[in-house]
Amino acid sequence: METVWFCLLALVAAIYGILDGYDLGVGALYPFIGRTPEERESVRRTILPVWDGNEVWLIAGGGILFFSFPVAYSSGFAGFYLAFFVLLWLLIPRGLALELRDEVPHPLTRGFCDGVFFWSSTLLGFLFGVALGNVLRGVPLDASGYFFVPFWTIMGLGPHPGVFDWYTVLAGFSTLAVLMVHGSAFAAARTVGPVRNRARQAAKYASVPAVMLSTAWAALSPVANPVLNENYFGHPWAYALPVGAGVAGLAMIVLAWLGRERGTFIASSTAIVLSVGASALALYPRLLPSTLDHAQDLTIYNSGASHYALTAGLVWGAFGLTLAFGYSVFAHYKFRGRVPPQANEGAASQAGQLH
Amino acid sequence: MNDVVLYSRLQFGMTLLFHYLFPQLTMSLAVLVAYFRVREWRGDGAHYTEARRFWTRILAVTFVFGVVTGIPNEFQFGTNWAAFSRFSGGVIGQTLALEGVFAFFLESTFLGLLLAGPERVGPRLHLAATLLVAFSSWLSGYFILATNAWMQHPVGYVHEPDGRVALNSFWALLGNPWLLWQFLHNQSASMVTGSFVMSSVGAFYLLLGRHEEYGRSFLRTGILTAAFFSLVQIYPTGDGASRKVFAYQGTKAAAMEGVFHTQQGAPIALIGQPDMQQLDLDNPIYIPKALSFLTYHRFSAEVRGLTAYPRNEWPDNVPLVYYSYHIMVGLGSMFLGVAGLGVLLLWRGRLYRARWLLWVIMLTAPFPYIATSAGWATAEAGRQPWVVWGLMRTYHGGSPPLNTGNAMFTLLGFFAMCLMLGVIYCFLFFRIVLEGPVHEERA
Numbered sequence: 001m002e003t004v005w006f007c008l009l010a011l012v013a014a015i016y017g018i019l020d021g022y023d024l025g026v027g028a029l030y031p032f033i034g035r036t037p038e039e040r041e042s043v044r045r046t047i048l049p050v051w052d053g054n055e056v057w058l059i060a061g062g063g064i065l066f067f068s069f070p071v072a073y074s075s076g077f078a079g080f081y082l083a084f085f086v087l088l089w090l091l092i093p094r095g096l097a098l099e100l101r102d103e104v105p106h107p108l109t110r111g112f113c114d115g116v117f118f119w120s121s122t123l124l125g126f127l128f129g130v131a132l133g134n135v136l137r138g139v140p141l142d143a144s145g146y147f148f149v150p151f152w153t154i155m156g157l158g159p160h161p162g163v164f165d166w167y168t169v170l171a172g173f174s175t176l177a178v179l180m181v182h183g184s185a186f187a188a189a190r191t192v193g194p195v196r197n198r199a200r201q202a203a204k205y206a207s208v209p210a211v212m213l214s215t216a217w218a219a220l221s222p223v224a225n226p227v228l229n230e231n232y233f234g235h236p237w238a239y240a241l242p243v244g245a246g247v248a249g250l251a252m253i254v255l256a257w258l259g260r261e262r263g264t265f266i267a268s269s270t271a272i273v274l275s276v277g278a279s280a281l282a283l284y285p286r287l288l289p290s291t292l293d294h295a296q297d298l299t300i301y302n303s304g305a306s307h308y309a310l311t312a313g314l315v316w317g318a319f320g321l322t323l324a325f326g327y328s329v330f331a332h333y334k335f336r337g338r339v340p341p342q343a344n345e346g347a348a349s350q351a352g353q354l355h
Numbered sequence: 356m357n358d359v360v361l362y363s364r365l366q367f368g369m370t371l372l373f374h375y376l377f378p379q380l381t382m383s384l385a386v387l388v389a390y391f392r393v394r395e396w397r398g399d400g401a402h403y404t405e406a407r408r409f410w411t412r413i414l415a416v417t418f419v420f421g422v423v424t425g426i427p428n429e430f431q432f433g434t435n436w437a438a439f440s441r442f443s444g445g446v447i448g449q450t451l452a453l454e455g456v457f458a459f460f461l462e463s464t465f466l467g468l469l470l471a472g473p474e475r476v477g478p479r480l481h482l483a484a485t486l487l488v489a490f491s492s493w494l495s496g497y498f499i500l501a502t503n504a505w506m507q508h509p510v511g512y513v514h515e516p517d518g519r520v521a522l523n524s525f526w527a528l529l530g531n532p533w534l535l536w537q538f539l540h541n542q543s544a545s546m547v548t549g550s551f552v553m554s555s556v557g558a559f560y561l562l563l564g565r566h567e568e569y570g571r572s573f574l575r576t577g578i579l580t581a582a583f584f585s586l587v588q589i590y591p592t593g594d595g596a597s598r599k600v601f602a603y604q605g606t607k608a609a610a611m612e613g614v615f616h617t618q619q620g621a622p623i624a625l626i627g628q629p630d631m632q633q634l635d636l637d638n639p640i641y642i643p644k645a646l647s648f649l650t651y652h653r654f655s656a657e658v659r660g661l662t663a664y665p666r667n668e669w670p671d672n673v674p675l676v677y678y679s680y681h682i683m684v685g686l687g688s689m690f691l692g693v694a695g696l697g698v699l700l701l702w703r704g705r706l707y708r709a710r711w712l713l714w715v716i717m718l719t720a721p722f723p724y725i726a727t728s729a730g731w732a733t734a735e736a737g738r739q740p741w742v743v744w745g746l747m748r749t750y751h752g753g754s755p756p757l758n759t760g761n762a763m764f765t766l767l768g769f770f771a772m773c774l775m776l777g778v779i780y781c782f783l784f785f786r787i788v789l790e791g792p793v794h795e796e797r798a
Contacts, residue, residue, distance in 0.1 A: 049468070053467060059459055062430065066429075066444055068452075070448050073433050074437035074440035078757060092424070092776075096420075096779075305448060306445050327464040331467055
């Protein structure tokens with residue numbers, strides 16, 4: 001039962017990576033692929049009705065972690081205290097900048113909102129990679145079951161690392177690069193004209209560093225935490241996941257250079273899912289490895305909720321998550337199609353049909 | 356550890372109270388917008404289309420603030436209350452995850468469709484989206500109140516050998532006897548907020564002599580709703596919720612009412628200041644025997660005072676509990692008076708010209724927010740010293756690895772953020788109201 005919830009959490013993380021991944025990626029390239037106000041408006045409108053639903057996968061994921069593995073939730077959130085508040089202080093302005101940009105139709109406020117949206121998206125894309133890097137590398141969990149990591153120590157690995165060290169920073173940059181490809185492929189598939197062309201260019205040029213950085217990240221992961229090799233050494237078939245992610249990455253480069261935006265998006269989505277899967281498999285059955293002593297790792301066995309709670313949760317969770325997935329598909333289906341550049345005279349003229 | 360828990364309490368209280376300023380308006384406005392949407396659907400005229408658009412704009416802005424200020428709350432259980440989360444996550448993790456899975460997805464998806472407008476998504480789907488957004492915001496309220504209800508009155512759990520608690524009855528958790536009255540009381544309070552905001556905007560337009568057709572319509576819809584829910588707020592929901600407090604939380608009940616000594620035929624204190632040295636009320640005005648009657652329906656019933664309980668089980672801030680409760684009840688009675696008078700004049704056909712009452716109604720709008728905040732302060736400060744009533748003390752619920760410097764850092768950060776967001780929200784709200792439902796050139 002614990003394993004089932006571990007897989008479901010990995011699934012939620014993968015879906016979150018695909019969905020919020022593209023809107024973060026769009027944000028990180030927003031000022032470059034949209035030059036004029038009309039173009040930016042069209043870029044923004046590709047994500048406006050759906051970004052909130054995408055972000056809910058993160059919020060719900062937090063809820064599911066709390067419910068299924070309360071010990072890992074409490075240790076992790078308390079230990080990454082500072083990192084979580086930085087995350088919050090980026091998520092809050094990002095949502096406001098996206099939604100409120102047109103409430104005051106003045107170039108000054110719009111420019112400000114555009115800036116906030118760009119910077120928060122970029123930093124969030126980077127930080128989610130750093131977060132995954134931290135989980136893979138491990139944290140100084142001691143016998144109390146708690147830990148606390150500062151922002152940085154000496155930027156190196158060791159028993160007492162910070163949130164940022166060379167390994168997690170590498171993870172951050174590779175995630176940001178992958179999300180840029182992913183987001184620009186999405187933007188290219190949903191826009192027309194010069195915006196579409198610039199998005200295709202962005203996907204093209206970002207795809208090569210994205211795959212190079214990710215390969216380096218994957219190759220260096222066992223250096224950061226040797227325990228990540230365990231599941232792979234015993235089970236050669238397990239290499240299918242990271243190798244598959246690599247193949248998807250190469251396909252992403254080829255399709256991006258061919259200018260096949262939908263194909264690029266599918267390839268980047270596949271790469272994201274397989275990378276999340278490969279990371280989850282490397283960790284299993286751990287949720288958070290300890291850098292001090294592997295006896296103090298938080299695993300699905302020592303940090304889970306009771307069997308009854310997990311079983312009850314599976315009944316409503318299977319139903320609820322299917323429903324949630326259905327909503328996401330439905331919303332994306334409703335808001336499909338390309339968004340042409342549009343003049344935006346501001347909220348006053350479009351009250352009621354805001355977006 | 357002591358300061359860390361204090362800062363964490365201040366931060367949690369501040370962010371939650373600030374967050375809840377927005378959902379209490381969206382939960383009720385979603386219902387009122389759905390009402391306009393249904394009237395529009397039935398073909399009752401372009402008036403309802405414009406009214407629906409206007410309030411959808413306010414709903415949209417408020418919803419965005421509600422969503423972004425809500426994100427920290429799911430995180431803070433872990434960041435600041437790790438020991439509490441570890442202890443009780445096996446139980447309340449259920450309701451928090453349920454809220455995420457069943458309410459948030461529904462809400463975010465259909466809010467996108469609602470805001471896109473019927474012109475883009477089609478009238479039928481738009482109507483459905485409007486109703487679903489209203490439904491999902493109430494569902495969200497139910498799950499989060501189920502979480503709070505468990506902290507107030509834990510049910511459906513067993514103790515595990517490792518000291519944590521585990522769920523043993525899913526339906527007991529969702530059917531907590533504490534929950535029903537708390538939910539109704541809270542939702543009805545939200546309706547009071549939304550309907551007074553709507554009445555207030557209507558009164559403002561009438562006083563200003565602009566958009567008068569809408570002013571009348573907002574005022575009429577608002578004041579009728581406000582009158583109904585102000586009544587429901589006091590009876591039966593307020594009555595029901597307060598009896599649960601007397602039944603399960605004697606110390607909170609005594610602190611709320613300012614009863615220090617057990618007595619038969621207890622009077623109710625309308626005003627007075629708790630004197631924590633003398634353990635009595637200073638300058639009280641009492642209604643004799645009223646508290647006994649209201650609580651137990653007998654004039655001679657015995658009401659237990661705080662001194663009947665050990666001092667280390669008293670709420671650590673008795674005056675705060677007492678004042679918040681009295682502010683809530685005082686304001687609640689005032690709302691019934693204002694809305695009742697409004698309905699009376701509406702019935703006599705004089706409301707729209709009674710400028711003095713329009714002024715009063717317009718100025719009432721901020722007070723429901725104060726009343727709901729005071730109500731939550733009563734519930735939460737009154738729950739002290741427990742974080743989970745009778746099971747875990749707040750003092751033991753904090754995050755062990757957290758130090759005071761980091762806790763103070765985020766507390767200050769959130770304080771600044773709340774202040775800033777509050778100013779931006781007020782600016783946007785007044786801007787929409789001043790712009791009005793119809794543009795001047797079209798009007």
